[in-house]
Each structure stands twice: as C-alpha cells, then as structure tokens.
Amino acid sequence: MGCGYKPSEVYQDKIIGKRVKTISKINPSSPREDIFFKDALNDSVYTILDKRLCFDSNCDTILEIISNSFHLTPIDYDENGFPIAYRADVVLKVKVVDKHKKVRFYSSSGSYDFKITDDSVITDEVKLNAIKEASVNALRELFAKITKDGIRYETKR
Secondary structure, eight states: OOOOOOOHHHHHHHHSOSEEEEEEOOOTTOHHHHHHHHHHHHHHHHHTSOOEEOOSSOOSEEEEEEEEEEEEEEEEEOTTSOEEEEEEEEEEEEEEEOTTSOEEEEEEEEEEEEEOOTTOOOOHHHHHHHHHHHHHHHHHHHHHHHHHHHHHHHHHO
C-alpha cells in the first residue's frame, strides 16, 4: 500500500502533455526585456516542466503570454538615502490551449530581490538578470496553478 503521493508532473500532464509551444509577443516599449523573458519562458518549460519545446503545428499545448509587466522598486537604502537593494516584480497574463483544446486563462506574478554595491548603478546586465529571475518565479507560480487544475481534472473523472 502506497501513500498516494504523485509528483506534480503527473497532474501537469493531464493538462499540458509532452510538447509545448511558447508564444510571447514583443512589447515595442521594452523589446530587450521581452527577449530575456522569452528565453526564461523557454528555459522554464524545458527545465521546470520537463517538457519538449514544439516549433511546429503538432503541439500538445500552446502557452501564450498575452501581457507581461515589469517593475523595479527600491526596497532598502543606505545611510545617505541611496537605494542599495531592489525588488524586480513581473506580472504575467497567460492563455493556455491545453492538450484537450480547452482554453484556460491564468495570471501569475513573481519577484526577485537583489542588492547593488554602494557606489554602483543598476546596469543593463543586472536589470535583465533580475527580469529573468522574477519571470522564472512567475512561471513557477503559473505551473503550480496548472498542476492544481490537473488535480481537479483527475478528481472529476
């Protein structure tokens, strides 16, 4: 007799399948940030979900990022009032066409805290890394919501 535990992948497979196509529209006001986000999305599908990326029309699932927003906020200051730590926040609106061709809409968010040295400014490299890390955290939340829907799908059957 087992404990009844099933890994999250079992429940995700009820919704997602094995081959996932990712679509992320580039926002003209932040094209560089969106390219890094697209990389984070593809990396997360491959590494976190353990799914294969699909580039043709024979995909089980389509993950389409409808919109994303990114904000950088100071969260700690030095004795002179200059910011020394920041929080990167990402909010995603996602449309998922699952393997049953059912359309699902999700919203998820993620954040990433980081420090900078006393005399430095936020470089593009630091900013883009923060976007990527916050995006990965938002995608982890998204995948948890998909897992929850997979559990609901199994209990309905």
